[in-house]
Amino acid sequence: MTIPKRQKHRIARWLIQILFLALFLFLFFQIRYGNQSPFQDIFFRLDPLILLVTSIAQRAILWVAGLSVLLVVTTLILGRFFCGFVCPLGTVIDVSDSMIRLRRRNEFSARNGKYIALLLLAVFALAGTSFLHFFDPLIILERALTLVFFPVVTHLAGLLLDVRIVGYTETVAAFLVLALVIGFGFVTPRFWCRNVCPLGGLLGALSHFSLFRFSLYARCEQCSVCQAICPTGAISSGEARVDSRECIVCLRCQYECPHDAIRYGMRRSVNPFDLKRRQFLTGMGASILSLSAARFFVRRKPNPNLIRPPGSIPEEAFLSACIHCGRCMKVCPTNGLQPCILEAGIEGLWTPRLIPRIGGCEKNCNMCGQVCPTSAIRRLPLEEKIFVKMGSAAIHRPRCIAWAQNMVCLICDEACPHNAIRSVNRTIRGISLPRPLVDERICTGCGLCESRCPTEGQAAIQVFAIGEERKAKGSYITEEKVRLRTCEEKTEDIPSGFILDGN
Amino acid sequence: MSSGIAAVTLLPRHLLSLEKEQSAGPVLGVAYGEKPNLVEKAIELIGGIQRFVKQGDRVCIKPNISFAANIGCGATTSPAIARQVVQLCLDAGASKVILVDHTIQDPNLCVERSQIEEAVTDRKKVSLLTLNKERQFAEIEIPRGRELQSTKIAKLIQSVDKLINLPTAKSHSATGVSLGIKNLMGLIWDRAYLHRKNLHRAVAELGTVINPDLTVVDATKALTSGGPGGPGKTVELNRVIVGTDVVAVDSYTVGITQWYNKSFTGRSVKYIVEASELGLGEIDVGKMRIQERRV
Numbered sequence: 001m002t003i004p005k006r007q008k009h010r011i012a013r014w015l016i017q018i019l020f021l022a023l024f025l026f027l028f029f030q031i032r033y034g035n036q037s038p039f040q041d042i043f044f045r046l047d048p049l050i051l052l053v054t055s056i057a058q059r060a061i062l063w064v065a066g067l068s069v070l071l072v073v074t075t076l077i078l079g080r081f082f083c084g085f086v087c088p089l090g091t092v093i094d095v096s097d098s099m100i101r102l103r104r105r106n107e108f109s110a111r112n113g114k115y116i117a118l119l120l121l122a123v124f125a126l127a128g129t130s131f132l133h134f135f136d137p138l139i140i141l142e143r144a145l146t147l148v149f150f151p152v153v154t155h156l157a158g159l160l161l162d163v164r165i166v167g168y169t170e171t172v173a174a175f176l177v178l179a180l181v182i183g184f185g186f187v188t189p190r191f192w193c194r195n196v197c198p199l200g201g202l203l204g205a206l207s208h209f210s211l212f213r214f215s216l217y218a219r220c221e222q223c224s225v226c227q228a229i230c231p232t233g234a235i236s237s238g239e240a241r242v243d244s245r246e247c248i249v250c251l252r253c254q255y256e257c258p259h260d261a262i263r264y265g266m267r268r269s270v271n272p273f274d275l276k277r278r279q280f281l282t283g284m285g286a287s288i289l290s291l292s293a294a295r296f297f298v299r300r301k302p303n304p305n306l307i308r309p310p311g312s313i314p315e316e317a318f319l320s321a322c323i324h325c326g327r328c329m330k331v332c333p334t335n336g337l338q339p340c341i342l343e344a345g346i347e348g349l350w351t352p353r354l355i356p357r358i359g360g361c362e363k364n365c366n367m368c369g370q371v372c373p374t375s376a377i378r379r380l381p382l383e384e385k386i387f388v389k390m391g392s393a394a395i396h397r398p399r400c401i402a403w404a405q406n407m408v409c410l411i412c413d414e415a416c417p418h419n420a421i422r423s424v425n426r427t428i429r430g431i432s433l434p435r436p437l438v439d440e441r442i443c444t445g446c447g448l449c450e451s452r453c454p455t456e457g458q459a460a461i462q463v464f465a466i467g468e469e470r471k472a473k474g475s476y477i478t479e480e481k482v483r484l485r486t487c488e489e490k491t492e493d494i495p496s497g498f499i500l501d502g503n
Numbered sequence: 504m505s506s507g508i509a510a511v512t513l514l515p516r517h518l519l520s521l522e523k524e525q526s527a528g529p530v531l532g533v534a535y536g537e538k539p540n541l542v543e544k545a546i547e548l549i550g551g552i553q554r555f556v557k558q559g560d561r562v563c564i565k566p567n568i569s570f571a572a573n574i575g576c577g578a579t580t581s582p583a584i585a586r587q588v589v590q591l592c593l594d595a596g597a598s599k600v601i602l603v604d605h606t607i608q609d610p611n612l613c614v615e616r617s618q619i620e621e622a623v624t625d626r627k628k629v630s631l632l633t634l635n636k637e638r639q640f641a642e643i644e645i646p647r648g649r650e651l652q653s654t655k656i657a658k659l660i661q662s663v664d665k666l667i668n669l670p671t672a673k674s675h676s677a678t679g680v681s682l683g684i685k686n687l688m689g690l691i692w693d694r695a696y697l698h699r700k701n702l703h704r705a706v707a708e709l710g711t712v713i714n715p716d717l718t719v720v721d722a723t724k725a726l727t728s729g730g731p732g733g734p735g736k737t738v739e740l741n742r743v744i745v746g747t748d749v750v751a752v753d754s755y756t757v758g759i760t761q762w763y764n765k766s767f768t769g770r771s772v773k774y775i776v777e778a779s780e781l782g783l784g785e786i787d788v789g790k791m792r793i794q795e796r797r798v
Contacts, residue, residue, distance in 0.1 A: 033611065162636070164611070333609050362612055364571055401699060409698045410677040415607070417572075419729050423676050434676075452607070454695035485734075494763050497679030497703060499771045 006255035013084070013250060017091040024088040028145050031371050033333040041327070043088070043138050044373040046071050049121075049199040050139075050323055053132050054374055056125035057320035062374055072206060079210040080203045083193055084248030089137035089181065090193055094231075096182045097189040108187050109233060111194060111246065114201030116283045121198050123287040128316065129347045133324035135198045140177055143350060146326035147174040147339060168329065169358075170339040170350065190231050194246065204245035212264060214242040214253065220261035226253035235262075304464045306343050307354040307445060309368040310361060310388040311378040314470040315344075321376035324350040328368035328377060334359025336447065337368060352377075354390065356447020356463050361390065363417035363446065380476070386418075387476045391445030391465040393421070393438050400460035402435045403428070408496055412436050412449035412461050418485065421449060424493050434496045440467065441484055528790035529748035531755055536798035541743040542587040542719060548794035549745060555717045558596035560664040564588055565715070567671050567686050568604045568619050570732040571612035577726030578733040579613075580671045584721040584743065585622035588669055589629055598628065603659055604689045605634040607732075632659070640692040645712050647781065650705040655692035656713060668715035668749065672722040672740070674730030674762050677702055679772050681731050682753040683718040684710045684783075707777035710749065718752045720744040728763050736764075750775060750784025751791050758788060 003011070030040050044050055044065065051065035071082060083090050117135055124131045133139055147168045158165045184191035193200050207213075220240060227237045230253060234246035242253075242262070253262050302315070309328055312318050329337045329352055336359030339350040352368070354361055366385040369377045380388065393412075397403040402410060406428070413421040413436050420442035423434035438461075445463045453459035469476060494500060532548030534541045546552050556562055566580035574581060585602065592600045602622060606613040610633035614620060623629045634640070640655035660666055670686035677698070678685055687709050688694055697705040722742040729735015738760055746752040754769025761767075769775045769786045779786035 034615070164609075333612055359609075362571060362609060364573075364612065364616060407699055408677050408702045411695060411698050413676040414731050417732060417734075419734060448608070452695070454698055494765065495674070495676050495679045497675060497677055497773050498762075498765075498767055499773060499776070 006252075009251060009255045016085050017094065020086045021088045021091040024141070025145070028142065028330070031327050031330045033331060033365065033367055036370060040371065041373040042067075044142075044323070044325065047136065047138055047199065048072050049118075049136055049202055050132065050374070052202070053121050053125045053130055054321060054323065056122060057128055057130045058317055059128075059320075062321075064373065064375065071203075075203050075206045076209060077211045079207040079213055079244055079247060079249045080200065081249040082203055083197075083200050084250040087137055087193075087199075089141045090190070090248075092141065093182060093185060093190060093192060097185045097231075100185045100189075102186070102189065108191075109194065112283070113195040114197055114204065116286050117196055118198040118201040118205075119283045119287050125320075128320055130320055130323065131347065133350055134177065135196075136323070137181075137192075137197055137199055139323055139325045140181060143174050143324060143326040144178040146330040147171045147350070148178070150330060164333075164335070166335045168339055169355065170341050173341075174326075174339070174350065188233070190248075193248065194232050207244045207247070210244055212266060213244040214247060214262055214264050216240045216242065217261045217263065219259050221259055223258060226257055226262055229253065229256055302465075303343055304466060306340070307356070307391045307447070307463055307465050307468070308470070309337055309352050309354060309377045310366070310385050310390055310444075310446075311369045311380045311476075312470055313376060313378060313472045317472055318376050318470070319344070319347055319351070321374045322351050323374055323376075325373065326350065326352075327371040327373065328352045331367040331371045332359070333365055333367070334362055334451070336360055336451065354447060354463075356450035357459055358451070360415075360448030360451040361444075361446040362448075378471075384476050386444070387478075387481050389444050389467055389469045389476075391447075391463045392440045392443050392467045393445065393447070393449055393461050393463050394466075395436060395438060395461045397460075399455050399458075400436070401455060402433070406431050406433055408433065409454060410434065410436060410495075411452050411454055415448045415452045416443075417446065417448060418442050418444060420444070422493070423495060425496075434493055436461070439484075442481075528787075528792055529746055529751040529785050530792045530794060531744060531746040531748075531751060533742065533744050533755075533793060533795045534798050535740070535742040535795070537741060538798045539583065540587065541723070541741075541798055542584060542745070543591055544796055544798045545719070545743045545745045546591065546717075548796060549747070552591045552595045555667075556592050556595035556597050556665055559598045560592075560596070561599040561662070562592045562597045562601070562665045562667060563660050563663040564592070564600060564602050564667045564669050565686060565690060566602055566604060566617075566619060566622075566669040566721075567673075567681075567689060568613050568617035569607040569689055571608045571616040572733045573616060574618050575724060575737070576733040576735070577671060577673050577724040577737045578731060579617040580619070580669050580721045581723055582618040582621040584719075584723060585619055585669060586624060588667060588719055589622045590624055592667070593625060593628060597665075599663075600629045601632055601659065601663065602629070603632045603634060603657065605657070605691070605694070606689075607694070610635050634659075634690075634692075637692055643712060645708055647711045648708045650700040651697070651708045654696070654709070654712075657690045660690060660713065665717075666713075666715045668718040670718070670720055671724075671726070672720055672756055672760075673726035673733075674728050674735065676730065678706060678774050679767070680753075680757055680762060682720060682756050683715075683749040684753055684774060684778055687713045687715070703773035704777045706774040707781055707783070710778050710783045711781055715749060716747065718746055718749045720752055720756050722756060722759065725760055727760055748784040748791075750778045750786055754779075754786045755788055755791060755793065 045067040048068040051068045054062045154165045157163045181192045227235045232246045234243045337352045338355045369379045401407040426435045447463040449461045450459040532545040534545035572578035675681040722740045
């Protein structure tokens with residue numbers, strides 16, 4: 001049995017799409033403690049939307065995403081092939097669309113929506129904030145993998161295997177965004193790609209000038225087969241026109257045309273650019289509205305309970321640079337890095353924060369900075385990372401069982417990897433026992449004490465972002481810090497486990 | 504109660520101890536020097552590994568790898584020492600050797616930092632297991648417990664033939680030192696509970712139900728302050744202390760170096776005193792028979 005040519009082509013395209021989705025998933029599982037291999041974040045480096053928005057938002061070119069120029073150039077030659085072949089979210093949408101199987105063809109179309117989304121992102125970026133997290137397809141998928149898919153995988157695997165089970169404080173919104181993107185498929189196939197996706201909008205605008213494109217030939221009999229099968233509604237057979245901005249180069253029309261009248265090749269005609277005045281004005285109106293909205297959201301107060309990962313750049317710059325992809329949370333070996341809900345404002349949704357009660361920051365780990373695709377968390381060497389002060393621990397004496405209940409607890413002292421907690425003999429109502437004290441000069445706010453405090457419920461030792469250091473550049477290592485840590489003999493009291501002479 | 508526990512509890516001192524040991528106090532083997540066979544020499548001094556491990560035995564070794572500290576600071580059992588113990592067990596014909604610890608910090612990090620995997624000399628017979636799931640533990644009664652009436656201990660030690668306790672010599676901010684008996688805390692589930700009780704007594708009470716057949720203290724590098732997790736003052740002692748009487752081993756080890764820049768004896772460590780009062784072993788160094796050899 002021979003497979004018809006058009007079937008072969010469809011299978012080939014599916015294979016390529018599945019391959020890229022598999023690669024995306026493979027790279028996702030490569031985000032793990034100890035894996036330093038480069039190019040784990042290759043998808044994000046190839047994304048010109050991240051380059052554009054982040055560069056504008058942080059007022060500096062995001063060089064690490066410079067590779068995306070490659071995608072820009074290939075799009076200028078081949079058209080919007082990325083959406084049809086490479087984009088993993090596009091593949092997920094194709095799969096879900098094929099399961100949805102719309103009975104009735106819906107003609108809904110709001111194509112300029114994606115340009116408006118692009119404009120909106122640009123305006124937000126100009127206001128100094130990045131709203132990529134709601135719009136970039138790669139980020140939406142990566143974050144849903146981290147916050148929704150991965151915890152489920154670990155829970156299931158944990159039933160059989162000895163794996164670390166992870167969980168996150170925010171999964172609902174991450175799931176809803178993905179569900180919405182997929183659920184749009186009930187309106188029209190590839191609804192997201194046609195009408196919303198700003199990356200699609202950016203690549204579409206570039207495709208307007210692409211060298212290769214589809215053209216209809218004179219032998220076309222206007223049977224409308226192509227128009228009916230086009231997944232993005234790019235073809236208007238009546239007007240004998242293929243809109244290269246919409247076309248995702250899936251090649252289906254070429255293989256299914258009964259008259260061989262539509263072909264992909266070097267440009268024959270350029271479409272008129274038809275962003276109408278009304279739409280442009282709509283876009284501008286939306287932008288101005290969103291700018292004022294952005295201004296509103298950008299206002300924020302410092303939150304002392306918000307502990308950022310070690311090496312995070314200053315908060316303003318951090319929010320501009322962070323793309324909320326969730327990679328740092330995926331890699332964190334203690335599960336302590338968790339997504340913010342509204343602790344950092346709406347623009348801070350899904351940005352990473354350390355919740356020490358869930359897990360502290362391991363001293364010998366700097367993975368969050370290693371996997372961050374935009375260096376919102378700096379890529380610090382381990383020797384420097386251990387000097388970063390994220391906050392300070394404070395003991396709540398009324399609840400501390402060593403201070404209030406005369407227990408020989410001192411688990412916080414035991415847990416502290418910097419020996420910033422000292423046990424000092426203090427007499428309370430005639431009972432002399434060692435009680436923990438924090439040396440704020442040495443404490444880095446890693447929260448290992450808080451994570452292990454045996455006081456039930458809220459810990460009796462808690463980390464606050466007080467004294468946190470956020471440097472965009474320059475070393476965290478200072479002579480003073482080194483001196484404090486290398487004091488040969490710290491004034492450590494003799495533990496109460498010893499019976500001293502005269503007692 | 505499980506019969507496995509009873510066996511572990513009863514075997515060592517009642518069946519394995521030499522007759523004269525009981526009359527003249529416990530025998531400790533101490534080897535020191537730079538050579539890489541300290542463990543073998545120390546065990547030879549108390550009768551050789553064949554006395555403890557028989558052909559076909561399943562052996563559980565409990566090193567201390569509870570902290571993701573850098574090796575060389577003394578907070579964790581050195582991989583070289585662990586490797587020697589494993590190899591001795593295999594040479595004596597052990598069918599299976601399992602290294603096990605309930606780590607305090609992330610188990611993967613602890614395994615990586617301690618480099619304990621170096622001790623896995625034979626992939627088929629030797630395995631490494633971190634106990635960080637509640638289902639790996641089973642509740643047992645502590646009949647003589649005052650602070651602890653019951654606790655959950657690792658199921659694994661109920662099913663093995665021999666238990667070798669392999670602590671590192673280090674200081675401890677609460678108990679003063681952390682040696683053999685304290686190391687057994689890495690075999691129970693709820694460690695924090697002990698801290699909410701009289702910790703010294705609770706640690707000693709653990710010794711009434713978990714009774715290792717042999718204790719090997721890695722005192723090659725001792726963390727003499729800043730323990731249990733370090734950083735602190737690390738002293739190179741190049742010494743290994745072995746014995747079947749865990750109280751004697753602990754008590755002797757306290758005296759071999761200064762802790763927090765002060766000299767102590769076993770009698771000045773509360774948990775060792777409590778253990779001795781519970782009749783778990785000999786605390787008086789004068790009553791021990793110390794076999795010492797330079798290697």
